[in-house]
Amino acid sequence: MPDLSIDVVAKAAGVHRSTVSRAFSRPEAVKRETREHILRVAEGLGYTMSPLAQALRTKTSTFIPLIVPDITNPFFAELAKTMTQAADERGYQLLLCVTNGDPAKTDGYFTAMQAMYAPFGIVAPSTKVDTEAMKRFDFGHKVVVIDRVEGDDAVPTVTVDSRRGIMIALEHLHSLGHTSIGYVSGIAGTHTAQDRMDAYLELSAESGSAPVVLDSGSDLDAGTRGAEHYLEMDNPPTAIIAANDMVAFAVISALGQRGVRVPEDVSVIGFDGLALGARFNPPLTTVRQPIADMGHIAIELAEKQNIDGSVDHIVLEPQLLVRGSTSGPRK
Amino acid sequence: MPDLSIDVVAKAAGVHRSTVSRAFSRPEAVKRETREHILRVAEGLGYTMSPLAQALRTKTSTFIPLIVPDITNPFFAELAKTMTQAADERGYQLLLCVTNGDPAKTDGYFTAMQAMYAPFGIVAPSTKVDTEAMKRFDFGHKVVVIDRVEGDDAVPTVTVDSRRGIMIALEHLHSLGHTSIGYVSGIAGTHTAQDRMDAYLELSAESGSAPVVLDSGSDLDAGTRGAEHYLEMDNPPTAIIAANDMVAFAVISALGQRGVRVPEDVSVIGFDGLALGARFNPPLTTVRQPIADMGHIAIELAEKQNIDGSVDHIVLEPQLLVRGSTSGPRK
DNA sequence: AGTGTTATTGCAACCGATCTCAGCAACCGA
DNA sequence: TCGGTTGCTGAGATCGGTTGCAATAACACT
Known part of the structure; x- marks a missing residue:
C-alpha cells in the first residue's frame, strides 16, 4: 500500500x-x-x-477524550463502553484516558486534548480536584462532567439524583421490614459520594431511625472495614446500604468470610446497577443508574454546548433493581 | 491562549x-x-x-491502539489499565478501541490506526476472526496479539501457558482430594479458550478420570447453563474448573441461587486472577495470569519488532492463587 | 449579441511541525 | 595565511488536507 x-x-x-x-x-x-x-x-x-491532516488544518478533530480515574472499576468500564458506542454513532473517536487518580496526569491529558484539537471532552472525576484542573484550561469550558460540580455553572453535567437513589434504597428496605439500616461509604472525594452519604444521613434521621455509618475508611478496603465494624457491634443493623456496587461486593465478601450470610443474616443493597451484580453471589439488589443514558447524554450536552453555547445540568432518575441480596430482616 | x-x-x-x-x-x-x-x-x-503536526510530518506517532472486544470484561479492563501505564512510561498514548466483537469495527480501527501513523498496535482478540482482519493490513505486521495465533509466525504474541494453567488447577483440586472434576467453558472463539478446553480434556483423560464438560453454550450465560447442567446430574463432579474468572463468578452465582454452596458443596476454580475475585463471595481461587507483565511485554515486543524486526512469541507461566472457593470434597 | 448570475473547479497559501541542504563561523595544522 | 573539518543555524520543501479567491462554463434574460 x-x-x-x-x-x-x-x-x-x-x-x-x-x-x-x-x-x-x-x-x-x-x-x-x-x-x-x-x-x-x-x-x-x-x-x-487522514484525520491528522484534517485536524491540523481545521483545528478541530473527532477525537473525544474520556477521562476516568480507573477503568478497572466496572462503573467506569460500563461508562466507557456506552460512550464508545455513543461516540462513534456520531462519528467521534473516543480516547480513553486513565488517570489512576493522579491529578498531574489529568493535567497532562488536558493539554494533550487541546493539542489534538478535541472538540470537547468528558470527565468522570475521581476527586473534586480534577475539576479544579479542568478550569485551568480554556478547554475547560468544553468539558462535560459526569458528577456534580460545585460553584461553576459554566460546565455541563450529568448525574443521577443521589438523594432520590438513597431514598429508593431506604424505602425498599423499609418495605421489607428493616428499621435499622447501616451505611458503608465508598471512596470519598467525589461530589456524588458525598451526596449519597449526606442523603443517607438526612433521610435516615427524618425517618426517625438513627443513622449507623459503618467505619469504612476511604480506601479500597472500605468493604472489609465496614464488615469488621459490623461484626464488632452489639446490635448490628439488619440491612446495609453500600455507597456503590463495588463496596457492596466487598462488604458481602468480607461478611461471607466471617460466616455472615446475605440476605439471610443481613440485607445489602448497592448503588450503580452494574451488570456484574447479576452474577454476584447472591445477585445484588441495587439502585440502578442509567449508565447508558448518561453516556449518550454527556455527548449530546457537549455537542449542544458547542453549537449554541448552552450549558445544561441533567439529573437522571435512578431505579430500584431488586435481585437477591435483600430480604426481610432475620427473626 | x-x-x-x-x-x-x-x-x-x-x-x-x-x-x-x-x-x-x-x-x-x-x-x-x-x-x-x-x-x-x-x-x-x-x-x-503538536503531536498531530509531528505525526503528519514524520509519519509516525505515539498513539498506540489497544483493541479489545469488551472493556466491560474485567480481564480486558485490567489489561487496559496496565497497558496505559506501560504505554506512557514509554511516552506512548494508548487509544482504547472497543469492538464489541464486531469484526467490521475491528477493520475500521485498523484503518484508523494506519491513518494515525500508529507505530504498532495491540490486539486482544475476541475471536480468531480478528486476527484474520489483521492480516489484510500491512500494518498487520506491526501488531502484537495477546493470544495465540495460528499459522502466522510473523506476528508477535504473548500468552500464558494454557496447558500449564489447567494442570495447576487440576493439581490443586487433586491435592484437595477431588477426583471428579468438571469444566465449564467460556465464550468460544479465541485460541486461548480453545487451548484451555483442550488441555482440560487431555489432562483429565491422562489422569484417568473421565472429563465432564458442563454444557455451557457459547454466550454470556455460560455460567448459568453450566450450573443447570450440574444440578441435573445424578453424580455431579465435586469440583469445577471455569474457563475464566467471569465464568466462575457466573457459575457460583447460579449455583448459589439453587442453594448449592461453594466451596462446601462444590469447589470452583477460575482462570485469570482478576482483582475482582478477591472481593467475590467466596473469594475466588483461581489460576492467575500475570496480566501486568503481559501488558508490558506486549509493548516491549512491539518496540523490539519495530527496531530489529524480530518476532517473538512469549509464553508466560500462570500461578495458582488460592483463595476461598476451593476446599476438600464434601463427605 | 451582451451582460449578469450561478454552479463548478482550479490555484495557492496555510495548519505546525521535520529534515535535507547549504551557509557560515570558529578552529586546526602546516 | 590557507584549505579542511567540525559545529551550529537558517532556508525552504514537504506531510495531507482545507478554503478563500479567481477563473471558467453554463444558463437566463433583455
Missing part, C-alpha cells in the same frame, strides 16, 4: 486536490457526477482521509 | 523554527546555550509541540 494521499486520488480521478477534498467534506459543493466519480475512484484505491 | 505554534516560540527566542524543532527533538544537534534558552522561552509560553 503506497502512500495514499489526496493527491493520488486526485490524479487518478483527473481532478484537483481541492475537488477531492470537497467531494468528501462538502458534498453539495461539487457536481454530482464528479463527486460520485471521485468517490468511486477513492473507494477503488481504498482511500480514506 | 493564542495559538502557540513553533513559529511564535522561534520568534520569541530569536531563532528559526528549525532550531526550535531541534531543541526539542534532537537536543544534541543544537548548542547548549541556545537550547536552554529556547526551552526556557517555550516553558514560559507554556508551549508544547
Whole structure:
C-alpha cells in the first residue's frame, strides 16, 4: 500500500486536490457526477482521509477524550463502553484516558486534548480536584462532567439524583421490614459520594431511625472495614446500604468470610446497577443508574454546548433493581 | 491562549523554527546555550509541540491502539489499565478501541490506526476472526496479539501457558482430594479458550478420570447453563474448573441461587486472577495470569519488532492463587 | 449579441511541525 | 595565511488536507 494521499486520488480521478477534498467534506459543493466519480475512484484505491491532516488544518478533530480515574472499576468500564458506542454513532473517536487518580496526569491529558484539537471532552472525576484542573484550561469550558460540580455553572453535567437513589434504597428496605439500616461509604472525594452519604444521613434521621455509618475508611478496603465494624457491634443493623456496587461486593465478601450470610443474616443493597451484580453471589439488589443514558447524554450536552453555547445540568432518575441480596430482616 | 505554534516560540527566542524543532527533538544537534534558552522561552509560553503536526510530518506517532472486544470484561479492563501505564512510561498514548466483537469495527480501527501513523498496535482478540482482519493490513505486521495465533509466525504474541494453567488447577483440586472434576467453558472463539478446553480434556483423560464438560453454550450465560447442567446430574463432579474468572463468578452465582454452596458443596476454580475475585463471595481461587507483565511485554515486543524486526512469541507461566472457593470434597 | 448570475473547479497559501541542504563561523595544522 | 573539518543555524520543501479567491462554463434574460 503506497502512500495514499489526496493527491493520488486526485490524479487518478483527473481532478484537483481541492475537488477531492470537497467531494468528501462538502458534498453539495461539487457536481454530482464528479463527486460520485471521485468517490468511486477513492473507494477503488481504498482511500480514506487522514484525520491528522484534517485536524491540523481545521483545528478541530473527532477525537473525544474520556477521562476516568480507573477503568478497572466496572462503573467506569460500563461508562466507557456506552460512550464508545455513543461516540462513534456520531462519528467521534473516543480516547480513553486513565488517570489512576493522579491529578498531574489529568493535567497532562488536558493539554494533550487541546493539542489534538478535541472538540470537547468528558470527565468522570475521581476527586473534586480534577475539576479544579479542568478550569485551568480554556478547554475547560468544553468539558462535560459526569458528577456534580460545585460553584461553576459554566460546565455541563450529568448525574443521577443521589438523594432520590438513597431514598429508593431506604424505602425498599423499609418495605421489607428493616428499621435499622447501616451505611458503608465508598471512596470519598467525589461530589456524588458525598451526596449519597449526606442523603443517607438526612433521610435516615427524618425517618426517625438513627443513622449507623459503618467505619469504612476511604480506601479500597472500605468493604472489609465496614464488615469488621459490623461484626464488632452489639446490635448490628439488619440491612446495609453500600455507597456503590463495588463496596457492596466487598462488604458481602468480607461478611461471607466471617460466616455472615446475605440476605439471610443481613440485607445489602448497592448503588450503580452494574451488570456484574447479576452474577454476584447472591445477585445484588441495587439502585440502578442509567449508565447508558448518561453516556449518550454527556455527548449530546457537549455537542449542544458547542453549537449554541448552552450549558445544561441533567439529573437522571435512578431505579430500584431488586435481585437477591435483600430480604426481610432475620427473626 | 493564542495559538502557540513553533513559529511564535522561534520568534520569541530569536531563532528559526528549525532550531526550535531541534531543541526539542534532537537536543544534541543544537548548542547548549541556545537550547536552554529556547526551552526556557517555550516553558514560559507554556508551549508544547503538536503531536498531530509531528505525526503528519514524520509519519509516525505515539498513539498506540489497544483493541479489545469488551472493556466491560474485567480481564480486558485490567489489561487496559496496565497497558496505559506501560504505554506512557514509554511516552506512548494508548487509544482504547472497543469492538464489541464486531469484526467490521475491528477493520475500521485498523484503518484508523494506519491513518494515525500508529507505530504498532495491540490486539486482544475476541475471536480468531480478528486476527484474520489483521492480516489484510500491512500494518498487520506491526501488531502484537495477546493470544495465540495460528499459522502466522510473523506476528508477535504473548500468552500464558494454557496447558500449564489447567494442570495447576487440576493439581490443586487433586491435592484437595477431588477426583471428579468438571469444566465449564467460556465464550468460544479465541485460541486461548480453545487451548484451555483442550488441555482440560487431555489432562483429565491422562489422569484417568473421565472429563465432564458442563454444557455451557457459547454466550454470556455460560455460567448459568453450566450450573443447570450440574444440578441435573445424578453424580455431579465435586469440583469445577471455569474457563475464566467471569465464568466462575457466573457459575457460583447460579449455583448459589439453587442453594448449592461453594466451596462446601462444590469447589470452583477460575482462570485469570482478576482483582475482582478477591472481593467475590467466596473469594475466588483461581489460576492467575500475570496480566501486568503481559501488558508490558506486549509493548516491549512491539518496540523490539519495530527496531530489529524480530518476532517473538512469549509464553508466560500462570500461578495458582488460592483463595476461598476451593476446599476438600464434601463427605 | 451582451451582460449578469450561478454552479463548478482550479490555484495557492496555510495548519505546525521535520529534515535535507547549504551557509557560515570558529578552529586546526602546516 | 590557507584549505579542511567540525559545529551550529537558517532556508525552504514537504506531510495531507482545507478554503478563500479567481477563473471558467453554463444558463437566463433583455
